[in-house]
Amino acid sequence: MGSDHTHRRWSHLQKVLERSGPFCRPDFEPSSETLKFLMENCKLLVIGAGGLGCELLKDLALMGFRQIHVIDMDTVELSNLNRQFLFRHKDIGSSKAEIAAKFINARVSGCNVVSHFCKIQDKDEAFYRQFHIVVCGLDSIVARRWINGMLISLLVYEDGEIDPSSVIPMVDGGTEGFKGNARVILPGLSACIECTLDLYPPQVTFPLCTIANTPRLPEHCIEYVKVIQWPKENPFDCAIDGDDPQHINWIYEKATERAAQFGIQGLTYRLVQGVVKHIIPAVASTNAAIAASCATEVFKLATSCCASLNNYMVLNNIEGIYTYTYEAEKKDDCLACSQVPREIEIKDPNWKLKDLIELLCERSDLQMKNPGLTANINGKNKTLYMHTVQSIEEKTRENLQKTLQDLGLRDGIELNVADVTTPNTVTLKLKFSQTDVEML
Numbered sequence: 205m206g207s208d209h210t211h212r213r214w215s216h217l218q219k220v221l222e223r224s225g226p227f228c229r230p231d232f233e234p235s236s237e238t239l240k241f242l243m244e245n246c247k248l249l250v251i252g253a254g255g256l257g258c259e260l261l262k263d264l265a266l267m268g269f270r271q272i273h274v275i276d277m278d279t280v281e282l283s284n285l286n287r288q289f290l291f292r293h294k295d296i297g298s299s300k301a302e303i304a305a306k307f308i309n310a311r312v313s314g315c316n317v318v319s320h321f322c323k324i325q326d327k328d329e330a331f332y333r334q335f336h337i338v339v340c341g342l343d344s345i346v347a348r349r350w351i352n353g354m355l356i357s358l359l360v361y362e363d364g365e366i367d368p369s370s371v372i373p374m375v376d377g378g379t380e381g382f383k384g385n386a387r388v389i390l391p392g393l394s395a396c397i398e399c400t401l402d403l404y405p406p407q408v409t410f411p412l413c414t415i416a417n418t419p420r421l422p423e424h425c426i427e428y429v430k431v432i433q434w435p436k437e438n439p440f441d442c443a444i445d446g447d448d449p450q451h452i453n454w455i456y457e458k459a460t461e462r463a464a465q466f467g468i469q470g471l472t473y474r475l476v477q478g479v480v481k482h483i484i485p486a487v488a489s490t491n492a493a494i495a496a497s498c499a500t501e502v503f504k505l506a507t508s509c510c511a512s513l514n515n516y517m518v519l520n521n522i523e524g525i526y527t528y529t530y531e532a533e534k535k536d537d538c539l540a541c542s543q544v545p546r547e548i549e550i551k552d553p554n555w556k557l558k559d560l561i562e563l564l565c566e567r568s569d570l571q572m573k574n575p576g577l578t579a580n581i582n583g584k585n586k587t588l589y590m591h592t593v594q595s596i597e598e599k600t601r602e603n604l605q606k607t608l609q610d611l612g613l614r615d616g617i618e619l620n621v622a623d624v625t626t627p628n629t630v631t632l633k634l635k636f637s638q639t640d641v642e643m644l
């Protein structure tokens with residue numbers, strides 16, 4: 205920061221960090237050390253190098269952060285180029301994280317972005333522990349839940365109190381079309397992703413019987429071709445590739461036939477593309493606004509110059525521009541951050557294990573994907589159902605049809621549940637309804 209040029213480059217930040225003001229946090233002490241910490245020591249992890257990720261990397265680098273890591277498992281696609289501005293046509297097929305890091309490092313002198321071309325699940329606790337703040341620009345709820353669980357698992361408790369130095373704040377941005385949100389999560393201290401899981405509607409899936417027998421929507425016809433007709437007729441001798449126009453055309457033609465058969469209107473080529481690729485419409489300006497909010501929150505957390513967002517900001521640009529902030533509440537029995545086993549009420553003593561697994565997937569506050577279950581019954585650890593290892597799946601499959609009672613599950617028994625939505629197993633406590641306990 206010696207030369208005049210670099211002095212001027214950061215002079216706006218210096219105004220904020222080297223002077224006090226009415227909006228400063230009470231514990232904020234103006235100092236030239238803060239900018240030094242921000243530039244030299246503060247280590248950030250950006251998760252996702254897509255629409256939000258490109259904006260985040262640009263914002264953070266221009267704000268003076270230099271120790272930035274970025275992780276993304278995806279490669280650049282043609283359809284990204286209209287908004288993911290760190291990528292060019294020649295980058296198609298290359299790692300988003302690598303290209304984005306290279307671009308920022310070349311464009312913003314002094315910045316050192318390190319890329320990781322992999323899944324977040326490929327990294328361990330030691331990797332995540334090195335960061336001061338984690339920023340997420342993700343489009344996947346499962347990935348959000350997983351990183352949330354990871355940061356919670358890094359918390360250190362002493363006599364029931366969280367060691368503040370073990371808290372890694374998570375700033376999370378999300379967009380869908382003209383809507384977006386930004387939130388600040390202090391793991392263990394404020395509402396986490398699982399505390400507010402009911403905010404995410406479960407993914408729309410159509411029941412197979414509707415698709416096959418009573419289609420009402422153009423989407424039903426497209427799903428029918430995708431799930432039933434394609435595997436049966438196997439027109440191109442391969443799996444569906446959403447980027448192959450021949451594939452989309454075939455599905456479009458077959459779905460149109462089916463729609464005509466049932467008198468369903470509104471089937472278009474674009475809709476076929478959308479359903480097949482699960483496209484969420486992306487709007488560049490929404491990404492820019494949400495990423496800017498997230499980057500500002502990172503800056504506030506890193507410097508304590510101003511109070512953080514408390515804790516959930518909503519942006520809606522569908523009609524005019526509308527935004528508000530509210531405080532999402534931490535749940536006392538949150539599956540991820542409360543350390544209290546969640547009670548699951550069993551109303552019917554004749555419930556089978558498969559019914560319990562369905563409940564874990566369907567409940568809006570759990571939304572598991574494919575849970576595996578073990579329990580300690582009479583002092584013995586018993587695997588009830590596990591799908592991840594084929595031999596165990598085969599051995600435990602018959603348990604799905606057994607009643608909880610036959611499996612030895614009683615009131616108060618704790619189940620250990622493993623699922624893709626969490627890096628660690630979670631504990632659920634079975635609570636049989638009163639009348640049922642008497643019947644047992």
Ligand SMILES: [Zn+2]
Pocket residue numbers: 395396397398399400534535538539540541542
């Ligand atoms: Zn929570």
